[in-house]
Amino acid sequence: MERADWIACDWGTSNLRVWALDAGGAVRDARVSDQGMGRLAASEFEAAFLDLAGDLIGAGPRDVVICGMAGARQGWCEAPYLPVPARPAADGAVTVPTADPRIRVRILPGLSQTQPEDVMRGEETQIAGVLAARPDFDGVMCLPGTHTKWVRVQGGEVVRFRTFMTGELFALLSTQSVLKHSFDDGWSAQAFLAAGGEALAAPERMTAALFSLRAASLLGDVAAGSARARLSGLLTGIELAGARPFWEKHRVLIVGGTDEGDRGALLTRAGARVEHTNARDATLSGLVAAHALNGETP
């Protein structure tokens, strides 16, 4: 095992991901554990970090730069949201006191917005990572996930953003609602696109269109593989209807996302200009940029 010059951490609700980096930003080691913020009390974060990455530190002192839910009020140490407009993952990092003198821990803050009310925590670092490679980016980034973010980025700043509960609604409806009885494991890209187009054109029909998935299955009128894809299409379609002010006038860069539920194809059909980039790389690049910006701890 290599000793790190510093450690980058993406500490989410479910997982802790660390990268050991040398001074030039090259990755020497990368690890992941299930010690997410959701299962830890504030007093347990330092031990969870050292369990996963302690052997990478050596004699120290080593910088540790963290993004994500570790900075939430229920996390290790609160890093209060910065209001937009703001440069992402640039200002407002909070220094966390540690018992182990070998680590110097800083947590990056999320971003907030008051009109309309919205927050992000973690995605700002992905955005900073994309901006590190494309500092002149002027457009919209879409970060798909449990809570999908649509973000207007201009002049190196997050100008405004909106969060859509698309992923969480899909998970709830497909596993906890009456619709779960109507699903198989299949997936029809065609059904996704058709349902997405319907919801984009008539978002007000969504909660009735959801029940039609159940009715169609009771009436024996569902092609195998289409029910889950239609659910995803309906939810993605209403998201795109709500996000129209973002993508109608600006090019869209989709940061990460899954193979199923292809937002890009639906957006392209709707007339948007769409590009893609990888999310994992973006988070790490953002942490590297934040570390470089904050410099060495004195």
Add this chain to the structure above:
Amino acid sequence: MERADWIACDWGTSNLRVWALDAGGAVRDARVSDQGMGRLAASEFEAAFLDLAGDLIGAGPRDVVICGMAGARQGWCEAPYLPVPARPAADGAVTVPTADPRIRVRILPGLSQTQPEDVMRGEETQIAGVLAARPDFDGVMCLPGTHTKWVRVQGGEVVRFRTFMTGELFALLSTQSVLKHSFDDGWSAQAFLAAGGEALAAPERMTAALFSLRAASLLGDVAAGSARARLSGLLTGIELAGARPFWEKHRVLIVGGTDEGDRGALLTRAGARVEHTNARDATLSGLVAAHALNGETP
């Protein structure tokens, strides 16, 4: 205890409700148990019925008229959906074989629609009950519930209908989603109406407006009692946006419903003509009408 001339049953997913009636339709006894369709195998329905109502039957034979989920494919005996347009709770009752010769059991069918796909099972009996008192009703009925129904009724028939998952979405989001952390037990009628108006005017923003409930609570910007009411308002508002073709041109009769989440007030604000009637009475009246229509079993 009085012996019944016949027994009316509303057999839902969660509960079994029975009324013992005399030949004139007067209620001699009324009982309820938790032996809903959801917890019974097909072979267990007869015993569950006799447990609750056996002492009301006497020597028999007695008619038993049932509406609701007992007629589903997973119920006691399937009563296949009748396609609309159709007179509700009139035709298609299925006779169920029983081991006990003292009962003659009939289950009323639900209604189905293919364009767009939809089903109801139980609500058709409430509609028949309203029509028994108002046979010339020409308008729209709204039946609030887990799956709220909007129904165009004309000439004694259900012409078309749509089901909205408003109640189920409210239950899932308020107890299973990230929003649950933002709720107290309070209720603000004003917040309900404001959120309902927003969703009615801009339904495409719904899945972002949902996340704003969470963001507002993280940012400390929520009045006590308003988060749950806003969630209900947003879901009711998008329902009303989708149901606009029903209420824009016709008067609306709301059959039952709860005190919270006042659809009637929101509809009235939107310009609809709204009346109310009681749901429990409607179900019993519909069963009485169905029994009268089907006459005595020979």
